[in-house]
Amino acid sequence: MASPSLPPSTFEAAFGGDPDLASAARVAVSEALKVQPGEKVLIVANPCRDSIEISRALFDAVLKVGGRPSLLVQPVKAQLDYAEEALIAAFESHPDVVMSISAEKMGKDRSGLETPYEWDEVSYDHVFHYQLYGAKTLRAFWSPRITRESFLRTVPIDYAELRGRCRRVKEVLDKAERIRVTNPKGTDITIGARGRSAFSDDGDFSLPGQGGNLPAGEVFLSPELGTAEGLIVFDGSISCVSGDLVLDRSVRAVVKGGFVAEVEGDSEAAEVRRSLEDGAESARRMAQEGRISPEKGEQYARNARNLGELGIGLNPRARISGNMLEDEKVLRTCHFAIGSNYDEDAPALVHFDGLVTEPTITAYLPRGREVVIERDGELLL
Structure with a gap:
């Protein structure tokens, strides 16, 4: 049988x-x-x-x-x-x-x-x-919201080239005391970087403790707490509770003392404001229900407006598509996130990324040294 x-x-x-x-x-x-x-x-x-x-x-x-x-x-x-x-x-x-x-x-x-x-x-x-x-x-x-098309286009890339690019950017950010970002739409913001080490999403996740996105291709850091000051003009795409939006009109975020104080613009800005309010209210509701302490509830609520990340896109095959997973990897862009950070010292329930196109990114190092990482979107390292 x-x-x-x-x-x-x-x-x-x-x-x-x-x-x-x-x-x-x-x-x-x-x-x-x-x-x-x-x-x-x-x-x-x-x-x-x-x-x-x-x-x-x-x-x-x-x-x-x-x-x-x-x-x-x-x-x-x-x-x-x-x-x-x-x-x-x-x-x-x-x-x-x-x-x-x-x-x-x-x-x-x-x-x-x-x-x-x-x-x-x-x-x-x-x-x-x-x-x-x-x-x-x-x-x-x-890979949140990854599509088959994006996976096929952005994952099989030259990782040796990407890792070299990421390494050079990380080396500069790791030495920076502060970083200034401007762009033609009006962005002009400075963040502190003392005591921060940059994270490199270079597609090498071969050792325990390593992790990142696929598609890979960004270097990012958590701004020094309480130091971010200036104006961010998001003009590429932005994430909200309802999903990721490609921006037809810019969203302006006024940053004071490390927190987003105002969000200005049209319907897209209103959606961002609602998302930040949802993040804060959800934290307070959890505290009221006894799921977290009142102190932690207020901490999470406050950090819903924390400036939690500056990242630089470095993947040559990424393009702005309305999927932040891919959008934040696009060359000639940088992105800022509002909410939690990656150093785990500004916890929040939310983390909303937004793109700034054609940035000029200048790192200020000890002893008065300056290094321009990008000028009008062109990577100089």
Whole structure:
């Protein structure tokens, strides 16, 4: 009697293949993450076509290098939604690698917000951030709102060239005491950078504690707390609670003492103001419901207007499309984020990025040295 045949072991065998997507997935798995045989890989997806198609290709690519993939599909989560309990529990298996291919966000960690994870005197309100940045037990990439078209175009790039570009920019930012950004639309803002180290999203996520976006291609830092002063004129795209917007009209943000004091403009500016208010009110509501302390509620609410990031786009194949994941990587742009920062000393429930095009970025170093990183959008390093 013949033994029963086993079901297909890959998504490609079960549903058919997509050679282009399979090739791009191999780049992500082998070039960016360098997944090794036997490693546990957690892939997070949503029931959306692009998310599922990319996640299937990544699952198969992990299998082909001998990894142990698990694919978890949860409902779509917006910026203020909680992740499913099953996802948070999946981190208890201590994955070596995490790939988040979410249509929006991974979702907040309810228990982490109520009782933060502590590591080396730093508090983390999400188990993912705790394992990535604190304990450094995993490495990861995350691709919110990624589309098949964008994945195919922006992931298979020359990573050696990108990493060299990112390294040169990071070296300057790491030495900077302050940074000034201007652009032809009227942006003129200065941020402090003392005690800050830049993060390089260069597509090398091969060691524990490393993580970033795919598509890769930016260098960014958290401004020194309370130092940002000036005017930002967002003129490319901007993210809000409702999603990412390509801007037909500029949005002006007046920054004082490290916080956004005013947001000026038309309907897009009104949407940004509503988003900042939602971020603050959600924090206060959590405190009223007893899920976080009143002190933490006020801290999160205040930081909804914190200037949390300056980033510089460096991916040669990225273009402004209304997907901030890709938009913030576009050459000849920089971006600022309002809300939480990456140094974990300005926690907030929200993080809204906005693009500034054709910037001039000047780093002021010790002993009066100045280095122009970009002039009118042209990278000079």
